[in-house]
Amino acid sequence: xxxxxxxxxxxxxxxxxxxxRSAVFNxxxxxxxxxxxxxxxxxxxxxxxxxxxxTQMMEAMRWLGLDWDEGVGVGGPHGTYRxxxxxDRYREVAEQLIADGAAYRCFCTPEExxxxxxxxxxxxxxxxxxxxxxxxxxEQVNTRISAGESFLVRLAIPRPGVTEFFDLVxxxxxxxxxxxxxxxxxxxxxxxxxxxxxxxxxxDYEITHVARGEDLLSSTPRHILLTQAMGAEPVIYAHxxxxxxxxxxxxxxxxxxxxxxxxxxxxxxxxxxxxxxSLLGWSYDPEVTIYSPEQAIEKFDLADVSKNPAVFDTxxxxxxxxxxxxxxxxxxxxxxxxxxxxxxxxxxxxxxRRFEVIAxxxxxxxxxxxxxxxxxxxxxxxxVSFDEASWDKVMKPEAGPVLDDAIIRLEGLTEWSTEAIEGxxxxxxxxxxxNPRKGFQPLRVAVTGSMIxxxxxxxxxxxxxxxxxxxxxxxxxxxx
Ligand code: GLU
Numbered sequence: 001x002x003x004x005x006x007x008x009x010x011x012x013x014x015x016x017x018x019x020x021r022s023a024v025f026n027x028x029x030x031x032x033x034x035x036x037x038x039x040x041x042x043x044x045x046x047x048x049x050x051x052x053x054x055t056q057m058m059e060a061m062r063w064l065g066l067d068w069d070e071g072v073g074v075g076g077p078h079g080t081y082r083x084x085x086x087x088d089r090y091r092e093v094a095e096q097l098i099a100d101g102a103a104y105r106c107f108c109t110p111e112e113x114x115x116x117x118x119x120x121x122x123x124x125x126x127x128x129x130x131x132x133x134x135x136x137x138x139e140q141v142n143t144r145i146s147a148g149e150s151f152l153v154r155l156a157i158p159r160p161g162v163t164e165f166f167d168l169v170x171x172x173x174x175x176x177x178x179x180x181x182x183x184x185x186x187x188x189x190x191x192x193x194x195x196x197x198x199x200x201x202x203x204d205y206e207i208t209h210v211a212r213g214e215d216l217l218s219s220t221p222r223h224i225l226l227t228q229a230m231g232a233e234p235v236i237y238a239h240x241x242x243x244x245x246x247x248x249x250x251x252x253x254x255x256x257x258x259x260x261x262x263x264x265x266x267x268x269x270x271x272x273x274x275x276x277x278s279l280l281g282w283s284y285d286p287e288v289t290i291y292s293p294e295q296a297i298e299k300f301d302l303a304d305v306s307k308n309p310a311v312f313d314t315x316x317x318x319x320x321x322x323x324x325x326x327x328x329x330x331x332x333x334x335x336x337x338x339x340x341x342x343x344x345x346x347x348x349x350x351x352x353r354r355f356e357v358i359a360x361x362x363x364x365x366x367x368x369x370x371x372x373x374x375x376x377x378x379x380x381x382x383x384v385s386f387d388e389a390s391w392d393k394v395m396k397p398e399a400g401p402v403l404d405d406a407i408i409r410l411e412g413l414t415e416w417s418t419e420a421i422e423g424x425x426x427x428x429x430x431x432x433x434x435n436p437r438k439g440f441q442p443l444r445v446a447v448t449g450s451m452i453x454x455x456x457x458x459x460x461x462x463x464x465x466x467x468x469x470x471x472x473x474x475x476x477x478x479x480x
Contacts, residue, residue, distance in 0.1 A: 005207065010042040012053065020260045097153075098153065107136075194219075281308075394442050
């Protein structure tokens, strides 16, 4: 049996990191087994679904380096892989289940259901559907349909009964049918519920394994019962641990961004994001945190996923992004930085050359790409704008004579190279009896506008002698 797995995001918002983690695990599992990875769209909620989220989800997946063999955007033998285009199929299944006696029509009105739910709660009974319409005879049903009464369709849960299954992550699971009511599969307007649409898709697309978030665990016995009612073989389930923030609470906006889109925009390297996501509930090797997708594919198994909540820590992700940053080939680093630098304006050839010279020094110091912009914008402006906090910190009264002296020495240089600049600047420190912090920080702020910048002498070299001296003069003028 060839492995067929899927992810099924609902396009009602940006792709959540939890769904992206499911995507990474399903992809790894499929690739490990030489199986098929499918991306379908759970858009039964037509009013809340939006095409832009489908596009964004595909972008985020591709950004992560994931590809899929069937599904939205790529097609396949099962049509469009969108639930919104399969309503006839879900209705057909519901009809068949009714004909088989596995499902039934329910004519209870919302008001009646509400009243009975409240009465049940007050009496300490379970609040789920009480099965009132389950025993209606076919004649009664036909009469009520002819009278135009509206109805929905419920699955007739076998009672008494239990549903047991082996979960690849959580081991043996057991649900007594006492806790599963005869849930709705088709609404009164003829639209399918999530349970019906999801199960029919899994059966029709011949899915073999469903790896999804643990939040859906309580839906699984329902899906197994539905699958059995359809006469199909249930899939193998793996419920992936929930994502928590570093404080041990369920991951939410409080912990930072939760949509993949935000991480793309924030300039994390996708290789790092992929690596980090693969660690959310799985471990390649306790000693090894950084590895390639190929290495992960080779080792990945859903059975090795941990039951324990996984911690999503943006600090760790940032660190990892920095590690990957350092591994990029210099031209690749430049290529990835340019879209962030050139948001407002394309660099001239000369500016680009200057950036390419300084880029390796920046590459050593950044974790995310917007930091490259911060560290290089001084290169592309006529007048550098001073970061006020940096200015206040280093432009103390003693800085005036330093600027003055540096201007004279640098103006006098006949060879403009990092080594030559460093030589005269170190001599200046000695002559003025200053430590490097006191002597060089004012120069750094004068030249780059900020204390956070690439190394000083290299920066001066790239900027060129006239511009460097002009900036020192400008700082001096502002200073007095
Ligand atoms: N549409 C569901 C979600 O976005 C996924 C359902 C499933 O994987 O079965 O959470």
